[in-house]
Ligand SMILES: Nc1ncnc2c1ncn2[C@@H]1O[C@H](COP(=O)(O)OP(=O)(O)OP(=O)(O)O)[C@@H](O)[C@H]1O
């Protein structure tokens with residue numbers, strides 16, 4: 001007789017039928033494990049439970065409850081006091097796992113890490129005058145500081161110690177003494193709310209007619225309280241942020257929640273302030289820089305509906321919204337939305353999925369939408385709103401190409417005479433210039449002048465990048481760091497090492513030499529001080545504290561620097577020749593975004609683009625300002641090549657401790673694909689056969705362009721096929737048919753890959 005039956009017979013159980021719960025646990029397994037539900041425990045799908053897992057215990061989420069004989073299943077240990085995961089979020093987790101081929105447990109992990117990090121709330125201590133107002137207790141000895149503290153506390157209000165010390169202009173020690181003396185009393189304060197309710201009428205934006213129409217359309221979409229996707233496309237500086245704030249307002253007005261996803265949330269101090277300017281308070285912030293305790297509280301607040309607006313990085317997509325009304329994906333074209341390690345998912349695409357499951361309005365905002373999103377809008381799957389002009393009658397920057405074949409700077413210099421002369425003019429007018437170079441460090445390659453030795457990473461197929469600031473040679477792929485030696489390790493010649501090519505640090509040397517006495521800032525993500533430093537620096541740029549800013553792509557994203565009138569692109573050709581199918585699109589977006597930083601204030605902007613290929617279609621499209629033409633041509637090329645969004649791609653990346661094991665497993669995968677029986681869900685062009693229009697094709701194996709990363713040898717396969725093919729079904733079948741991964745071999749699947757390295 002099972003123990004459950006015994007319990008039932010003894011009359012302990014409220015429910016007499018034995019029940020089994022299928023519980024998903026946050027580890028790398030796809031199936032939900034079955035556990036016996038102890039008598040008397042009420043469980044619903046979505047409930048958090050404590051379960052035994054091997055030799056340990058873990059928190060899992062109930063995926064289903066069935067009536068069945070529990071047999072000798074292990075029992076659920078306890079039900080946790082956490083808000084249950086709603087059905088749409090559970091479905092979302094299943095959906096992502098199916099789409100990415102990740103295990104459901106790993107996807108769940110992304111959604112439930114937060115509440116478990118909740119340590120006990122730190123107790124906040126407040127102080128106030130004891131005996132106020134009738135029976136004050138004065139300290140035995142009065143000092144001016146004590147006097148000020150007592151005066152500041154008049155009225156009987158409760159202050160935090162720090163706030164009172166600041167108001168009184170005294171140290172916290174003075175307050176402590178007053179508490180010891182009995183003059184003040186200390187008491188525990190309730191925890192600070194994680195986010196205050198936005199005030200929809202705090203500062204209503206006065207829109208221009210075009211903006212107003214777009215804002216109304218977004219508000220109407222949210223008011224439908226049904227799933228929709230709208231592309232909000234507007235030139236740089238058009239006021240997209242202000243406009244989509246009205247979608248947020250509409251959601252809150254309807255008693256619902258809003259999520260704003262941003263590609264680089266850690267850098268968006270400016271954004272949070274703008275939100276506060278419109279709504280009086282900042283939204284809840286969600287990213288890796290937020291303390292885990294605070295995240296745990298936001299998680300709970302989002303689940304209860306108390307937190308109404310969240311601005312966050314892609315992981316915010318897994319928050320347990322109680323009633324999601326609107327989702328904004330800002331800078332939807334950004335590659336940062338694609339997560340590459342662990343579960344390989346694209347947050348923009350998954351946001352659309354979540355929006356559908358939640359019945360929410362999704363807004364994709366960008367000045368340079370991805371081809372995928374553009375096509376969806378053109379084909380009517382998405383609504384399309386356009387803001388064609390900058391706010392306040394400001395003009396888009398005037399753009400010119402500088403042909404470096406004709407007007408190149410001397411060797412070892414990167415700023416052409418024409419760009420330098422224009423910087424002089426801009427600075428003379430008291431305006432700011434931005435020099436953009438998307439290369440961190442001092443120089444991308446170091447070599448020996450005497451024997452030609454090149455410094456390569458010991459773990460990766462990559463040159464070491466010199467970082468002079470840190471006096472080191474660094475690998476940008478694995479983080480390997482070594483000292484830059486005095487002599488060549490190969491031929492031992494002293495002082496023979498030379499830097500090849502420019503990085504932002506080297507450009508800074510040239511700027512210091514060419515523009516002496518100017519205030520120059522190099523903005524790069526790898527300087528010490530991290531996000532806090534960057535935030536401050538971005539603010540200072542906006543306040544005009546620098547004349548020349550040198551920066552990587554960090555400066556290109558969404559910032560508003562009113563005094564900046566000139567953007568000089570040092571090397572527009574950098575990304576054009578890579579083998580990436582999105583190379584043209586990315587370069588176009590990058591150049592459009594960075595030149596879009598110019599002239600956002602009262603004065604007109606100018607963009608100068610240094611290039612060796614002024615005739616290249618991407619460069620021509622940028623300079624002419626004919627974005628439509630670029631989109632049309634690029635879309636047509638994708639269509640002809642059967643590339644996304646007209647066809648689908650998936651990458652299979654096989655890595656191993658040595659080249660041979662990685663390569664032979666890759667070949668085994670190819671054999672497995674060729675050995676698959678025919679299916680009615682896909683057709684596969686077997687090796688040697690001419691692929692038909694509806695066939696999936698397997699390209700490769702090819703050694704990855706960066707063949708070794710972190711000591712692991714990598715091979716790639718690319719599956720390409722029509723939109724309608726069941727790509728995931730095919731991938732699953734191949735993996736099932738292939739031999740098991742042995743000897744340190746690992747297979748990663750990347751559906752809709754953005755990275756081909
Ligand atoms: N209706 C308005 N009233 C007052 N200020 C506005 C209005 N619309 C836009 N602005 C201001 O214009 C500037 C540009 O707007 P915003 O940054 O939203 O543009 P954007 O379209 O997001 O540009 P980008 O794509 O370059 O990030 C901001 O300083 C913003 O506050």
Ligand SMILES: [Zn+2]
Nearest residue numbers: 457460475478
């Ligand atoms: Zn490396």
